[in-house]
Amino acid sequence: MTASEPGTDGQSGQPRTAQHFSLAAAADVPEGYVAPGMPGAPVAGFLPEPAEEPVRRHRRRRRTGLAVATAVVAMLAGALAYGAAVARVGGTIGWLAIALAAAVAWPLGRLGGRGLLLPPLGALLAAGALFLGQLLGQTLRLHHQAGTAYAELVGDALPLWRADRRLLDYVFYGIALIGGFLLTRRTAAPQ
Template sequence: MTAPAPGADGPSLRSRTAQHYSVAPVLDTPEGYVAPGMPGVPVTGYAPPAPAAHRRPRHRRTALAVALALLAALLGGLAYGCAPLRAADSLGWLTIAQAGLVALPLGRLGGRSRLLPALAALLAAGALFLGQLTQQLRRLHAAGPTPHGLLHDTLTTWRAELRPLDLAFYAIALVGGFLLTRRTANRG
């Protein structure tokens, strides 16, 4: 196919009969010109940003994270223990929520420390233990005064009523606290 009008593709070194649409026109470009975006193009008008004096590096707030996790474990355990006594059998699954409450401040504020997931696992299991002891204490207090001592009788009753399902809830608390802390630390 030939060009419809002479010179439509620009000046060419070929004869007019051999000029095709597929032939790129010769551009009038200065010597050493490189198209924008190609390697070797000098970048103009760009200055690297100056380091900001007001921008501080992000510090881990480990002490604050541990304090908030202890508070969350204490409040979660007390809330677990103060739930209605008739619902005690179905409360074990709230262990996941307790582990999440403990893991959130440790993961978000504490960062990616190797110690914090293990601490969260222990705090989540401790919150479950505190909740179960609070439930036993409420039961013994409702039954009347005890001759030995309140703490001794509470621990004895707790140990006597410990079931395999309770041990599964402790395992859920340990694993949930550990994994949730690692996941929240990786997101931040």
């Protein structure tokens, strides 16, 4: 048997090698395109809804001043509510520090947006609400015990507040600070 001549019948005596094919350049197809007839292809006659136009910065203005003013009002209202609750119970209710932080953080985040100074301000306002609420609670408690006027008790409330502090109260101040900071960041609406 003799080997065939290369080129006469198209076969040579060498083993076949792998053939490499190149793919044609992909056509400009939008992302998410599914060819008709493939699973996930839209039904004939279905027109997708147009994409919403992205919210532009000039359409939604930051209302930082309004946010801070609303947060200060929320801080004072929260301090009044907390002080009344402390006076009614006769002790501290430190776990309400989370509610005070949420009451301050919500308007800061929703109205102020993602400002860099708003989360630290939310932390300070939440701790301030807790402090004012505890002072008000001390003043109301002294008023009910002694029966004197509120104006005379305001000077006595701060030394009594200092003397009445425990380790757990400082933990609640930490909760108010951290809660005010994190909740302001989480409720911040993108601008």
